[in-house]
Amino acid sequence: MAEGVLILSIVVATLRAATPLLLAGLGELVAERSGVLNLGVEGMMLMGAAAGFAVRALSGNAVLGLMAAMLAGTAMAAVFALLTLRLLANQVATGLALTIFGIGLSALTGLPWAGVPAPGLAATIWPGLAHAPPALQQVLLLDPLVWVAFACVFAVDWFLRRTRAGLALRAVGESAEVAHALGTKVLRIRLAAVLFGGAMAGLAGADLSLAYTPMWAENMTAGRGWIALALVVFATWKPWRLVAGALLFGFVTIAQFQAEAFGLSLSPDLLATLPYLATIVVLVLISRDSTRLRLAAPAALGKPFRPTD
């Protein structure tokens, strides 16, 4: 029984650790499939985390907090979209700047809330959580955001493969010029994709500050935005592979604690490098076959589109 609960707790912890990666990764995946590389995920997540925590603390309403987080992420993405889509700034440089901006601004706005304790999302929904039997407790710890994240995978995959708009989005990411020539509204689609990416990153940040570790601390995302970016490549821009990657790295992030429980000691620094190492391995593997690389990576990724003549 105790062993069963332990295994269950590992599964639950993996799923919970995977959730922010999955949410942010899905948003970035959609943006990148439209041809826009937004390296500002970390910054957008932090803004989401700070705004979500603050609004929830002020209003006492978790849903309002989540909405505020998505709004904050979207606002950050809107700044990015204005700079890169309208003013044609370099996407890489702008994305990096957005992350640095997000780190600073979230630290500033989150200052009053630093170290303020708050109940987790699951505990808010299930007030009797602490007194539930251990197995049920574990299951109840899977808060709505975990389910939302996995539902989003279904939705995004279906959207990209089965809808007209999804087809148009993929086409824009393949060649903006061709799409424009065919009469597709390139900038409108890219704007929508970037804003979606921002909202998802904001939600991922709120997942951290409201559910995963219910608190606000400066720079609390601790590089998860970058892992989400790496995961998109790891997943070769396919939603379902993103799930595999998020679970793998979710497991890696909790592995050190679990390893200690088993009496093993692993260097956390070494474990932290694994996502990036695995991403490089995947990049090398898909680059070996030019056909596969071509089918995987959006051809127009990172290329600005000038909507004249």
Next chain:
Amino acid sequence: MPDSPPPPPQAATPLLAVIGLSKRFGAVMANADVALSVMKGEIHALLGENGAGKSTLVKMIYGLVEPDGGRIEWEGREVRIPDPNAARALGIGMVFQHFSQFETLTVAENIALGLGGREMPDALAPRIRETAARYGLAVDPNRHVFHLSVGERQRVEILRCLMQAPQLLILDEPTSVLTPQEAQSLFTVLRRLAAEGCAILYIGHKLEEIRTLCHTATVLRAGRVAGTCDPRLVSPMELATMMVGSELVQPRRRTHKPGRVVLTVNDLTLEPGDAHGIPLQGVRFELRAGEILGIAGVAGNGQKELLAALSGERLSRPSAIRLGAEAIGALGPVARRRAGLGFIPEERLGRGAVAELSLAENSMLTRLASPVVAGGLVRRGAARALAKRLIERFKVRAAGVGASAGSLSGGNMQKFIVGRELDARPLVLLAAHPTWGVDVGATIAIRQALLDLAAAGAGIVVVSEDLAELFEIADRIAVLSSGRLGEAVALSQLTLEAVGLQMTGHATAECLDAA
């Protein structure tokens, strides 16, 4: 004999009338007071040199460029065409020269996007098959576009337009990428469409084609209408003169006296560089001084690989390629240039020149020695002088030696690159598709320059898909098919049809049987 076109159609109101259309880009008047009318069922040619304003005109009709002045009438009513969707809604379809296709999407997905409706690719597949069968344009809707040949891609473009049952179909130089046989089957499709009442606006360079296909021709020169005529009633020379505005001097062939062997390729076998490449199998030929060897073939039969092997981008056995007596197979491009091999690559920008650099800087790219480079340092003055000389000698239309390569039209950039290689006085010149997408005037100038270089004693290998070009300048022609090079045959013993057939791979099989 070419088929004669169907009788000209009779109709009162033109389907499309363009009246006084103007468009200015910066200082350049791309279109000035252009008038044009196209009847139902008419195949109307739009002729002109590069930069004469043909593309701007059709882009305005297709809603990609907004006119500065003038109006467009459709079936007698004035219309505004703000974007391609509006053009398609009227019944205008367009096949671009550079295909508007998404390579990693399937044929059906591409067509679905092009239709601009709500339909999903899966639902479209049966209709695509049906339309394809009706016009004899076989394509598999579920294939990814990057697997298709250029000819197949064009079929996809045409299919996309036909799926919308267009009333006017615009084609921008459709045959520039096709074999003669493919071109003939395209003409069959176009004639059939015209017979069904569809009007066709056909942009072309090849005057013979236009004479056999089109009912009317409108000639543009420097953005203005230079004249309208029935192309069947005037000679190609008259048409060309109308396009250029002055008498054209056709390239003059020199009397050919082959000298010593300057280039020997002996059993060149090479694995393809990428998954979709073609392996070269035992390619062998000899090139003599003063001779032009034409290598014909449909793109994708090993041209890319052969050019890479000859230019030194890919290395082979040292003795597989000899320049004079020197084995150069294992030498890189720079060493080969030093040994006297010049190379005009297929892609003007990207291989032949750097778009962002000025002409002066571009003139230095393939010059490795004095006067433009001395002691490892670049001499800007000498480079500018070289660029100036090239511009003057080859009549390159450019803003000056400081103009960026990307600002030139394709034809002018090609003249500059050809000039740069010719000016280096190579022992052997390798020219890939030297007049691809280049207008009549520039084409004649480039061909004449190649003939002059051969007359001066250099050996030239011309790889081209344009058979008319090879027949005009080459002394011998060999066909490259599936990575194998056929026997080089003297021009006097060849017909266009025979080479065309061989290009599609028919004769190759026979040659192999005989061997």
